Amino acid sequence: MKRGVLLLLPVGVAFAQQSALDPAGPYAHRIELLGAFFLGLLGLIFLVVIILALLSLTRRHRGIDQEPLEQNHRPSESTERRLTRTVGIAAAVTVLILLGLVVISVSAGKATSTPGNPDPANALVIEITGTQWWWQVRYPNEDASRIVVDANELHIPVGRPVLIRGTSNDVIHSFWVPNLQGKRDLIPSHVTTDWMQADHAGRFRGQCAEFCGLQHAHMALWVIAEPPDKFETWRAHQLQPASAPADPVRQRGQQVFLDGACALCHAIQGTAAAGQVGPDLTHFGRRSTIAAGTLPNNKGNLAGWIADPQNIKPGTRMATVPVKAEEMQPLLEYLEGLQ
Amino acid sequence: MNSAITTQAASADDVAERGQLDSVWKNNPGLVAWFSATTHQAIGKRYIVTAFVFLLLGGLEALLMRLQLASPENTFLGPSRYNQIFTMHGTTMMFLFAVPVMEGMGIYLVPLLLGTRNVAFPRLNAFGYWMYLAGGLFLYGAALTNTLPDAGWFAYPPLSGPEFSAGKGVDVWAQMITFTEISAMCVAVELVVTILRMRAPGMSLNRMPMFCWSMLVQSFMIIFAMPAVMITSTVLLLNDRTIGTHFVNPAEGGDPLMYQHLFWFFGHPEVYIIFLPALGMVSSILEAHSRRGVFGYPALVLSLVGNGFIAFGLWVHHMFATGLPQIGEAYFTAASMMIAITSGIQIFCWLAMLWTGRLQLTAALHFVFGFIFIFVMGGMTGVMLASIPLDLQAHDTYFVVAHFHYVLIGGALFPLFGGFHYWFPKFTGRLIGERLGKISFWILFIGFNATFFPMHAVGLQGMTRRIYTYGADMGWGTANLLSTIGAFVIAIGGLVFIVNVLRSLRQGTVADANPWDAGTLEWAADSPPASYNFTHLPVITGRYPLWTAKDSRGIVTGLRPDRREVLITSLMDAEPHHRSTLPGSSIWPLLTAAGLAIGLVGSVAAFSWYFVMTALGIIGFIGWFWPRPPLDVK
């Protein structure tokens, strides 16, 4: 309800896909409730203070004539005593309210930083590494053949707590998916952790929340929450290497990719490309965006991105690799076919 | 009939004495004399005017930012330029405007409020100003050589480190801080000594005006907090960037998080350093415009002191997202909420004054009401941000931008403007236009809320800070457009204020010494004050010397009028202790500042320039302290 109040403000249509006011999981929901409570209580206190201040204007000429103000510049003793009592009570009430807010806050803090069901074996661990200006995603596993590597998109199963373990390769970034949880900084040489959980399926946008340089504004990510069975299907599919292209156009495209500079930075499982500098492209065709959420993933945008990355994301680390006109279409077909 | 403590002539002796005092205290005309001035009125005014210029520059930067953000995917500013501009905006407002303007008001008003003739160290005062000016010129000079910093006003490493911010931009930023911190520390040292040892006889500490208490607490805060930022910027960051130390380089044992701890150990007290003088101004304005003495003097003083202490224990609330241990973080939640108590008590005392006073609804009082509205709202969002779960959603979004503009503009800028309107007759000898003053207030108030209120919502709806643009499908366009329009309304309000000032300077009503019939000492001096402030220093018997009956006032006699002589009094009860001759005009503060500036600017290129700085500093010291007649004083 409080959220509705805020949405009435002239902020245009709320884009529910990156909003702390549209929680989709228990942590974000708890935080929103806490926020609504704080807003209500503190908003009320604010109104009381403002009304008191404004009411004083109406008292300007009332009842003070008998006070010795003009001579001593000080009201009577009884007035000062009454004021002292009032201010004292107000101060005491303030202390109590704030103490209460501290307790409520610390308790909510505990609730939003530990997994709902205390079953660590059930928790899914995802490692996120921030790098200028994209996100490395890795699903670790003791069995090396079951490690999933991706970029800029996470899939998580609905209803299961997910532990995000984060760090950075270069500068400080911050991992934030407001629909699901508060943010957590990604700091080089540190590992930070936070819990995340979605309660219903959906696509939730996140964005880097710590100034990290030129393209901090274009470092977004997507979290796709899906039912557990669909999640397992996705994960199984991610473990597959890229299948060899069947048609000649895509084969040509793969050749362009492997012969050119692309493979120096990018990896595609099942080919010779094993570059670790840029995002893994094994299942690139299934991603909804390019360049960390900057553009929708389609052939037109991809062509523009490959041809001139600096035009779309000035300062990006992606090299401008010259691609001949007749090579572009096969390359696009190849990449989009990496499903 | 005893002579009043005003400068109204009572006898031929008085006229002669005033003539002598003036010839000793006044600043002579001429360029060299202008650069040699060491009187507190001159230096205070310089601080205020210079800070105001930087306010305009910072405001221009804000308008440029708002133009870029007014619509999604705008191409008015590219990312590099935008990052430079928001860095300059924050740096200018925090280091080159907010602290210096409060210092300037303090330097001008404190000696008048205490009943003395200058600050304790006049040449140090001048030196501090020149260092401040040099720092500002250094930073903006970088624009001419295209070496603007672009890592934010806080410059977190590793982004601001040698690997990710090549070039001299961040070096310039880091060393500029040295200039402004040296300046602030000079002012802090002299204000502490002035307030503690140069009060008029009888002005015991519990009779001292609230503004002086706020400057005293603020000065101690500067003494303990500013070294942290000098270490952070110069010792840690600049050295890592220029000579290869490893303080914040994780590869060799350094830690970027350590930078944040040290920066915010300074950074949080910094905002209270800006805020506390404003609180003193609110008390001053309310005393005069509610016609009653301050309510709850001991509570107000203890709250100021409490603010000063607690402010040092809050800094981790800027780092809640970094994954520090929860137990430690919970302490900072409690402390961050508790400081609302000391601020709240002050608000309650002022409400008590509003309720029981006879209010004069001047322009200055409008700004006090604006302060209450805006600052209390900012305080409420502050309590929200103190709660870690809420902070983890709101941190580094426009919600925080809204919060700190509410507390800084509401808590510091509005009282400052109130103070400008209130003390205008004292500074200039004319009353400021009341009608235009109220109009400028309303435009500023409406513009401010239009700009910053929408940011609360848009921040919670996902808009992060320090982004040069955003997608059209994010739904943030309308709010941003509204904020941009509001920003231009603020600019109009600022223009109206400037027009008001200029008009009033030319054709405002000439003011006598005490147009408000206020009770504190500055209103005993002429408007504007004579170069020597008071013909005779007053003897104080209460908190409001001008509200005590004329025949119970006393004056100090026996100070030499042929020297810049002042009275040094004891700490607690201001009993006269000894006389002291203050130095007159001197060019050495400027020369010393110039020497240090050369060295500090050079140090950005090579470390050896620190030794040049030392050598030039020693030369300055020699000129400064070399004996000058008269050598033996009786």
Added chain:
Amino acid sequence: MTTARDIDVSQLPAYDISNQSPLWWGQLMMCLIEGSMFCMLIAIYFYLRLSVDVWPPPGTVLPGITLPSLALIPLVASCAGSYWASEAAKKGDRRGMMLGLGLNLALAGVFLILRGLEWKSLNFTWASDAHGSIFWVLLFLHTYDILADLLMTAVLLVIVMTGRYGEKQRIGVHVDSVLWYFLVGIWIPLYAVLYWGPHILGAPR
């Protein structure tokens, strides 16, 4: 015309050379500033130490304790010269001021020579690692402050030697001792941290 409430201060001294002088209080504030700075540097030292397992990092040979411990003697003794000069300043004793300042400078000079020797013996630089950085910065800043104070003391000595000085310069001599006591005093905890710290805190945790 004066009344009973007026106060006549013409009989008060025209200056004061003691800890009641404003300049003395200003110098005290300066010491608070410098003290804050050094405390923060000590905090940095411990923060860095607690961030790693091995301290100091491998490859660092810690400087021997003998030289810096020996250097404490002339350093602390130089305070006697400072005290002598500051008391002489109170009494207007020119000879006492010169001898006191001179003794202070001489003993401080011995200290600086010993420190220079110690410095040459270090096998790491500020750019070696985090320990090297904090060690060098602490040592450098303290040495720099000592040198700066000595230069100022030398200027005061020259002024006194010219014989043409007034009460302001005597206040200066008196107050200079405050800064010197501070710089000597702050060195004790710094010395403990830099030289005894690694031994007490242990190398591997």
